[in-house]
Amino acid sequence: MASTVKYVRVPPPSANIAEARKRVFEFFKTACRSIPTIMEIYTLDDVVTPTKLRSTITSEFRKNAHVTNPQVIDMLLIKGTEELSNIVEHAKQRHHIIGQYVLSREDSNQETKDEGTSDFLKSFYKGNYV
């Protein structure tokens, strides 16, 4: 079932933050270079432009800009690589991509299921320690 490499070896951990930084930029470039493929696989031509996808990728990277520990950066890179390979090998579907990467956060707001419920119920669903 796995069309990619079966035994993906985890690369050795970055020695310092400079090497982690280099890996981050490498991954960023890989992600940006696979944008045309992604647009083609999921036929996103009428929904989003490559420029907008690139800025979405940038903002995802910026969310973790405060991290300084090289091991944490490595872990985030592994997760990111996994996500990217899932997308590229068509393991996701169009609505996943659109919902996660095309729609802005204000648009989706993830409230479509609970419209009209009270605030109490919303906090109740979320958890005990609101």
Place this chain on the structure above:
Amino acid sequence: MASVSATCIGFGTSFELSVRARSQRIGKSWSLVSWGRSSGFRTSGLQICAAKPETLEKVNGIVRKQLALSPETELTPQTKFTELGADSLDTVEIVMGLEEEFDISVEEENSENITTIQEAADLIDKLVDKKA
């Protein structure tokens, strides 16, 4: 350029030296003139400027859009990306945007050196020429 060569000729002291200096200076002035011709709008002939104006225009447009600059911000070829408020991630993103726009592939060691708009345009032209 001609005035520079004239003053250099004036410096030669002995007759043989001045003849040699004259011929050398003339040689240098010729090469300077040819540099000036090929670079077009560059007046300082020593700077080898290979970027075409339309490449620079496109680069400017992409940088403006990427960094969301106001129309008043002046973009000279020497402007560094960091001056415009771009951090390293922004710089890489701009390079990727240029890669997509011009359909080129910037290698690892080249991308580290791009700090100004001029360098980006030069690199683009070099890669486009190599591809063609």
